[in-house]
Amino acid sequence: MIALAALAAVVTGAAIYGIGALQGNADPACRPSAELAKRLAPLARGEVAAINIATEPKRLPELTFTDAAGQPHRLADFHGRTVLLNLWATWCVPCRKEMPALDALQGKLGDDKFQVVAVNIDTRNVDKPKAWLEEIGIKRLGYFADPSAKVFQELKAAGKAIGMPTTLLVDPQGCELGTLAGPAEWASEDAVKLIEAAKARS
Numbered sequence: 615m616i617a618l619a620a621l622a623a624v625v626t627g628a629a630i631y632g633i634g635a636l637q638g639n640a641d642p643a644c645r646p647s648a649e650l651a652k653r654l655a656p657l658a659r660g661e662v663a664a665i666n667i668a669t670e671p672k673r674l675p676e677l678t679f680t681d682a683a684g685q686p687h688r689l690a691d692f693h694g695r696t697v698l699l700n701l702w703a704t705w706c707v708p709c710r711k712e713m714p715a716l717d718a719l720q721g722k723l724g725d726d727k728f729q730v731v732a733v734n735i736d737t738r739n740v741d742k743p744k745a746w747l748e749e750i751g752i753k754r755l756g757y758f759a760d761p762s763a764k765v766f767q768e769l770k771a772a773g774k775a776i777g778m779p780t781t782l783l784v785d786p787q788g789c790e791l792g793t794l795a796g797p798a799e800w801a802s803e804d805a806v807k808l809i810e811a812a813k814a815r816s
Contacts, residue, residue: 620637644789647671650812651791654783657811660804664794665781674782675768679733682744682757690788692729696813697784698800700732701766704746706778708797713752718801719809720754728813730755730800735763735778783812 633684648671655667677689677699700716702709706718713732720730732755734743740761747757760766769775774782776795783792791812 621652623693630726641672641789643649643669643673643787644671644785647785647787647789647791654791654808657808658792658801661799661802662794662805662808664796664798665783665792665808666794667792671785673788674774674784675772677733677765677768679758679760679765682740687758689731689784692731692784693788694786695726696728696786696809697724698728698730698809699782699784700730701735701775701778701780702732702734702767703778704743705736708780710746712779712797712800713747713755714750715798715800715802715805717752717754719805722801722806723753723809725815727736728809731758732756733765734759735761735766737761783809785812 648669651668651671658665658667664727678686682684684736689697698716702713704710716730716732724730734757736743736759740759743759744757747755766775766778766780769780769782774780774790774793779797781794781798782790785791
């Protein structure tokens with residue numbers, strides 16, 4: 615019995631160590647991003663206090679979606695730019711409420727170093743999102759969509775999405791700097807300071 619107890623302790627310890635090692639595995643490609651994330655942490659306050667700044671940034675899945683013309687795009691197409699990736703749907707009330715702020719943020723900071731990439735995941739009536747954006751006067755955001763909602767499922771599987779809206783701050787190497795579950799006032803001074811600090815390193 616003593617021997618069995620000792621063996622069980624060893625196995626349990628190994629299992630716990632294995633889980634801890636797995637959770638703590640840093641992505642080598644994203645190691646330089648960790649220092650930037652650390653500097654961003656104090657800026658997660660006020661209107662963007664709910665953003666979860668990554669302690670060990672990891673590369674995001676190879677997300678794919680289409681543009682307004684139906685042409686395919688990948689998150690990797692934005693390599694070299696800081697990206698605020700936002701998943702939204704017309705049936706999501708908080709998503710609709712924050713869309714003007716995302717549009718304003720793109721107007722304030724959008725350039726060759728930063729872009730808001732808002733991906734619609736409506737799975738029915740695929741023309742409805744475009745019509746709704748036009749109706750409320752969204753002019754500065756590019757239109758991207760994934761009617762299969764695979765983007766959301768892939769982020770959910772990676773532990774980066776639990777509901778809508780979901781927003782991720784991504785560095786120019788495609789590494790996650792921060793994740794926000796829920797809406798934010800993206801045109802606020804707090805959000806602009808956070809994005810400017812992230813953008814400065816792109």
